[in-house]
Amino acid sequence: MSVADPNDDNVFLENNGSDNGLALIREIFDGTDDLMDTELERALENRMQTIVIEGRRLGEETARWISIGNCLYNTSILTGIGSIITGILWPDKRTTQCCLTGISLFTNGIHVLSWQMDECYHYRVENDPNSIPVPLADFDQPVVLTRRPYNQIKRDNIFQTAISLIALAFTAFKIYKSFNLTKIVV
Template structure:
């Protein structure tokens, strides 16, 4: 984790979604509390309700998987276009995968506040969190806010480069 992430673990700007069932609408209340914490941009969000924590962690994991798939397939496309410059079929499928993953990520995750967060799993960093000492849940999900600007730039740059190279190779081969 970067230094900004370490600062987040010690920040007082933390939100805790407590697992308190005080009505039949408790699950909706938990979700609204999480949404408010995400909108507020809290540095650390601790989610006690297991179901909400698992759903949120899975949502973030799927977004991370799409991001990594887009970047890796884009890099693979660029590398294969360098290795086999006269064969557009070598890099086009990977460029298409990169474009599809980027499109899906952009449509589903780009404007979701969860995109700014990662699940913290490092026990050493979690042990330094003051809010965890008074938790009632055995294993809450801890979200830490991260700056994703460089990640977005990398994501789009790799995808656009792969698609542009692929389009150029196809155009040149049809000429």
């Protein structure tokens, strides 16, 4: 891994432990945020375990992007489960079930295409200051990102897709059954 210039305020700190280290992205007042954006991209590409972003705008945008992805993930799962429950409890509400299934598939598709391909998807915003390995007293309202374990990400992706596909299959079966197309005579 490359280490930034020692005179630069944006310095990567490397740990010799099992993780990939810590990236500190300090706010520099040069009129643009290009340097901070570049440093964040570099930290994400190097798969740093912890990223501390001091820049208020960049930190808020990154946290917002992660929360939108989480919202899409949760919407996909909840509407998929809602579709299945609606089909079981209210079998006559096929329109509601179809709408919930459509929303589940739509949000799952957006999440897969837009968020799972982004490096930020592998991170979560850390809200517990005791679990952060660096003292944050020197930072002005930092946003701290910690990398999620690969097996957790994989499990979440499989679960999300499975719920959406089960909702689709269940809805398709209910529609098929409601049209009494169970037997076609030739």
